[in-house]
Amino acid sequence: MMKPALIAIPVILLLAAVSVFTGVGSLAAADDGRGWFLVVESRLPRTLALMLAGAGLAVSGTIMQMLARNRFVEPSTAGTAESAALGMLLAVLIAPNLPVAGKMVCAALTALAGTALFLQILRRIPLRSALMVPLIGLMLGGVVNAITTFIAYRYDLMQSMGAWMSGDFSVVLRRRYELLWIGLALTLVAYATAARFTVIGMGEAIARNVGLNYDRVVALGLAIVSMVTATIVATVGMIPFLGLVVPNIVSLIMGDNLRRTLPVVAVSGAGLVLACDIVGRLLIAPYEIPVGTVMGVIGSLIFLQLLLSRRSHAG
Amino acid sequence: MIEIHEVTKSYGGNAVVDRVSLTLPAGGLTSIIGPNGAGKSTLLSIVSRLMPMDTGKVLVDGLDVSRTAGDVLARRLSIMRQDNHITARLSVRDLVAFGRYPYSKGRLTAADAEHIERSIAYLGLEPYQNRFLDELSGGQRQRAFIAMVLCQDTDYMLFDEPLNNLDIKHAVETMKLLRRLADDFDKTVVVVLHDINFASAYSDRIVAMQAGRLAFEGSPEDMIVPSRLQAIFDVDCRVHAVGETRLVNYFE
Numbered sequence: 116m117m118k119p120a121l122i123a124i125p126v127i128l129l130l131a132a133v134s135v136f137t138g139v140g141s142l143a144a145a146d147d148g149r150g151w152f153l154v155v156e157s158r159l160p161r162t163l164a165l166m167l168a169g170a171g172l173a174v175s176g177t178i179m180q181m182l183a184r185n186r187f188v189e190p191s192t193a194g195t196a197e198s199a200a201l202g203m204l205l206a207v208l209i210a211p212n213l214p215v216a217g218k219m220v221c222a223a224l225t226a227l228a229g230t231a232l233f234l235q236i237l238r239r240i241p242l243r244s245a246l247m248v249p250l251i252g253l254m255l256g257g258v259v260n261a262i263t264t265f266i267a268y269r270y271d272l273m274q275s276m277g278a279w280m281s282g283d284f285s286v287v288l289r290r291r292y293e294l295l296w297i298g299l300a301l302t303l304v305a306y307a308t309a310a311r312f313t314v315i316g317m318g319e320a321i322a323r324n325v326g327l328n329y330d331r332v333v334a335l336g337l338a339i340v341s342m343v344t345a346t347i348v349a350t351v352g353m354i355p356f357l358g359l360v361v362p363n364i365v366s367l368i369m370g371d372n373l374r375r376t377l378p379v380v381a382v383s384g385a386g387l388v389l390a391c392d393i394v395g396r397l398l399i400a401p402y403e404i405p406v407g408t409v410m411g412v413i414g415s416l417i418f419l420q421l422l423l424s425r426r427s428h429a430g
Numbered sequence: 431m432i433e434i435h436e437v438t439k440s441y442g443g444n445a446v447v448d449r450v451s452l453t454l455p456a457g458g459l460t461s462i463i464g465p466n467g468a469g470k471s472t473l474l475s476i477v478s479r480l481m482p483m484d485t486g487k488v489l490v491d492g493l494d495v496s497r498t499a500g501d502v503l504a505r506r507l508s509i510m511r512q513d514n515h516i517t518a519r520l521s522v523r524d525l526v527a528f529g530r531y532p533y534s535k536g537r538l539t540a541a542d543a544e545h546i547e548r549s550i551a552y553l554g555l556e557p558y559q560n561r562f563l564d565e566l567s568g569g570q571r572q573r574a575f576i577a578m579v580l581c582q583d584t585d586y587m588l589f590d591e592p593l594n595n596l597d598i599k600h601a602v603e604t605m606k607l608l609r610r611l612a613d614d615f616d617k618t619v620v621v622v623l624h625d626i627n628f629a630s631a632y633s634d635r636i637v638a639m640q641a642g643r644l645a646f647e648g649s650p651e652d653m654i655v656p657s658r659l660q661a662i663f664d665v666d667c668r669v670h671a672v673g674e675t676r677l678v679n680y681f682e
Contacts, residue, residue, distance in 0.1 A: 184517040310536025314528060316518030320480050320511050325531040325582065326504025370562055371518035374536060 123382045127166075130389040134162040137396050156289045164292040165284055165392050165406070166385035168351055171298035171343040173384025174305050174377060176358020177365075178336045179230075181316035181373070183237060186366075187249035187422075189358030190226075190344040194255035198229025199341070199348040200279040201263045208270060215349055219294055223345035229259055230337055282347075282354035282407030284392055292350050298343045302381055305339050309373035312336060316371060354407050356414025357384060363421050431456050432477060432586065432618070437486030439472055446472045447483070448642035456491075456585070458634035459612045459619040463626060465663055468639040470622045471512075474590050477620075478509035490586060504532035507586040508579045512594045514571070516563070522574045523559040526550055529581030549581040553607070569600035576607065587611060589621045593628065601625075605632045626663075630654045631675045638662045650676060 135158045176189035183193065190196045202225030206218035213221075233255055237248060260280075267276045278286075305312070311332045314322045322329045347353060361384045369376045388406060391413060395404040432454040439447040447469040454460055462470045475481040477488050479495040488495045490507050508529075520528075526549050530542040538546075550559050553573045563571055572592065579587055589608065593601040609632050611617040623629045629636055629650070636653040638645040645662055646653060654676040659667055667680035 181518060186517070310531070313518050313520070313536075314531060317516045317520075317525075317528065318514075320509070321514070321516065321528075323480050323500065324478065324504065324509050325528060326499070326501030327531070328500055366519050370520055370524065372520060372524045373518075 123379065123386065127382055127386045127389070130386055130393070131162050131166065133393055134165065134389050135159060137393055157287070160289045160292050161284050161287040161392075162389070164287045164295055164351055165388045167292075167295040167299050168282070168347050168354060169357060169385040169388030170381035171295070171302055171384075172347060172354055172357045173361040173380045173387075174302045175340045175343045177362040177371075177373065177377065177380050178305060178312055179340050179358065180362055181312045181371075182333055182336045182340075183234065183248060183252075184316065184318065185245060185248040186363060187245065187359065188252060189356075189362075190230075190340060191353055191355045192249045192256070192359070193233045193252035194229040194259055195226050195233075195340060195344045196280065196348060196353040197256040197259040197263065199223070199226035199345045200276060200353075201225050201229075201259055202345070203279050203349060204263050204267055204272060204276065207272060207275065208266070216294060219345050219349035222349055223342045226341035226344050226348075227337055229255070230341055234333070234337070278352050279348045280353050280407075281405055282352040282410065283405035284351055285403055285405070287351060294346045294350050298346045301339045301343050305336075306377050306381075308332075308335065309377050313371060313373045316373075352405075352407060354388060354410050356410055356418055357388060360414050360417045360421070361387060364417075367421075431489075431491060432620075433487075433489040434473075434477065435487045435489075437473070437476055437488060438484050439469075439476060439481070440484055445642050447476065449486075450639075450642075450644050452637060452644055452647065454618065454620060454635075454637075456618050457612065457616060459609060459621065459632060460635040460637060461629035461633040462620065462622045462637045462639060463624075463629050463662070464639035464645065467641075469642040470639050471590050473639065474509065474588050474620070474622055475511075478507060478588050479503060480509065480511075501532050501535075504582070504584070506584050507588065508582040508584040509588040509590065510575050510579045510592060512591045514575050519562055519564060521560050521562055522555055522566070522577075523550065525563060525574055526555075526559075526577045526581050529578040529583075532582065545581050545583060549577040552580060553577040568595055569597070569603075572596060572600065572604065576604070580611070584617075586618045586620070589619070591622050591624060593623065593625065601628070608632070626654070626659065626678045626680075630678065654678060 135154065138158060179188045179190065179193060180186055199222040202222035203218055206213055206221035233252055236251055263276060267273050311327060314325060314327050315332050319329055362380055365376050365380050365383060369379060391409040392406040395406050395409040398404055434450055434452040437447055437450045438445060450473060464470050476483045493503060495503060527538060527546050530538060530545060534542050550556055553576060555573060555577055558566060558570055563574060592604055596604060605628055608619050608621060612619045633650055636650055637647045638653065640662055646658055654669055656667055656669055659678060665680050667678050670677050670679060
């Protein structure tokens, strides 16, 4: 039980250290305090933002998989991220002077509506093949995305939309990422209520049988997932596959007793994003590849492998 | 005591359960039998508040199931359904431990741990207790779910077709186990069964349903007679007494 944590924590600290010391500007060259300035204003915020986003998305993915009772669901395969982007766009159009936090609230509300719609559709479709579920989510996301693109195109906001949908941490500076701490707070709430989400993952009948207020816990889960997704879309942009890959690997090794596994999910999510970001920064240095793109490539490969190897557990 | 008063449940104008009134006294094993679509499983789901009823009332030891808080009822009554397909990948031990959820809300006490040990031992699951459910055979998994219900330790235990998909050995073991829950632990066991001979051999009471209505109820001696079975299932049959058990032969 302690083992994964014992391995994960030094690895994550190491990755965080590498992350802080990776970059174009040299930290050692100037000893007039510029190195320190660089760390405090840019490098450390970036590393923290990466870890917060990674942990938040991985935990959100786990919760969504329990809510939808399907292993292939995460915020970017259930319409959640697309709905959050629509909310951001509407906020930008209707109330352009709203601070980012306000826009994030709009994004959280539309993400909530979109994800709730997704779960409603699932309830109404009688035969739920394991692969049908993410397909429905991708279609819903596609429809929402089409609406957002249409509006963004007309109001010349395609560039902002790109920023929301594709994770890029190169723009992270102090005072520009702090909303992500809300995601951490929500992740802690998820941990405190982890047993409930495990019970939800056992199905509605078993959940009601042990006296769980099913609808209330689903609502709590939806709220957590929507808010976390919204903070990420509003600050650094969506990172695909993370919420699929990390929970699936952890589940394969440790199972799904979330009280035990959620910390491992969070730490692994943070670690994977850190690693992808470092790769993206080193490959074509001094330029960089956005973490969303790196994660897209690595994540889809890992995910394909998981899909092929654990089809029997997919449901 | 479970009191069912005038319970009705319809889908699109079609009454699946139609004004059923029934009283099940505490203790013993009651089987619910009847042809497909008679409303057996629906009635069980309504009694265990997994499904709302349209009209009527169900009281469990005087508690109205549609009004009682979920966790209060979960300490009185438990149900095991046939389709236990779960997404969460849990070990046998974790699954059984969740039977304590109504008491512990996920934070297990020493008393909970004792219940878990006992349930696992009672079902002979020690060798597999750290295996994941998806690594077990159908019969082992079924036993794990029964251990979870046993661990929930409620006075009333409901089982919806627990013998489905089990081979003869495991079906007999499961029925003997349910019988022991009634005999050794003073539980009130209610089982939906398809096989009349299982119902005949292991029940204290048999309740027969037909087209959503309560058709007959009584002891196996009263119920396992050709005329009644003919009326319930619409098949000709003979009943043979073998020792103390009455066996139904519907093959001729």
